[in-house]
Amino acid sequence: MNENKTNINWYPGHMHKTKKEISSMISSIDIVIEVIDSRIPLSSRIPDFKSLTRDKQSIVVFNKYDLCDKDETNKWIDKYKSEGSIVITCDSKNSNDYKKIIDEVKRLMLDVNTKRKDKGLLPKKAKCMVIGVPNVGKSTLINKLVGKSILGVGNKPGVTKGLSTIRVNEYMDLVDTPGILWPKFDNRLQALNLASMTIIKEEILTIEDVAIHILLMLDKYYKEILKKEFGIDEYNNDEIEECFIKISKYKNIPIKGEVDYERVSILIVNTIKQEKIKGITFDRL
16 A cells, blocks of 8 residues: 555535635635644645635634644644744634633734724724634534534534634624635545544545555554553554454454454444544654
């Protein structure tokens, strides 16, 4: 399996529409809040983000920070900060973390509002656009900022359907956007990383391909998790059947004549989807 090159084309109409709507609205936006998955801090970034947002001042939110391997993810945080990005980490279960975003928005608006005050004008409320790939936690983030559940949240891509403006407080309003991807994945590793975190819909890559990728990444970086979760000491593509048989036995999945690859694959993918596995980061510097 060549994980460097792929030819996956997937660009639903609503994503093209969302990009056009963002482009038409961006001139009225003060701050862009870019939400990424802390477990894949490179793969979950939108490649043409800067051109899409026309270099508006932005905040990069490393969401689901409680699920990542902090030692590895912190290297990405340092890299992005060194490139001039404002970075905030958010624990998906900790409401107080999201208050850091409000504080940062107020800080970014300080210069504008100081000038307005000098002119005798009232402070300007920040209009912030939330952007990210599907299923990265944008709706959860907005619910936390607002302080109540106003948006549907689901552990699958595509919950948010259109742009909508939401009042947070007297300092800021948020524009929520549906998750967007890009027309073609040239890098297979990136596509598999996204699929592992349920960001690409499961029908784009086979469930077996995604499961095998997860096993390979755990074997490469997290052998103790591989052993604990799936009962195998190592994984390699030369012994797929043997590994899947061992996992089946470890997880009490019946083997009737031959191993049920689909059922085992779904189980493997669900361990990440249901957040049973923590402390992993698949993108590496």
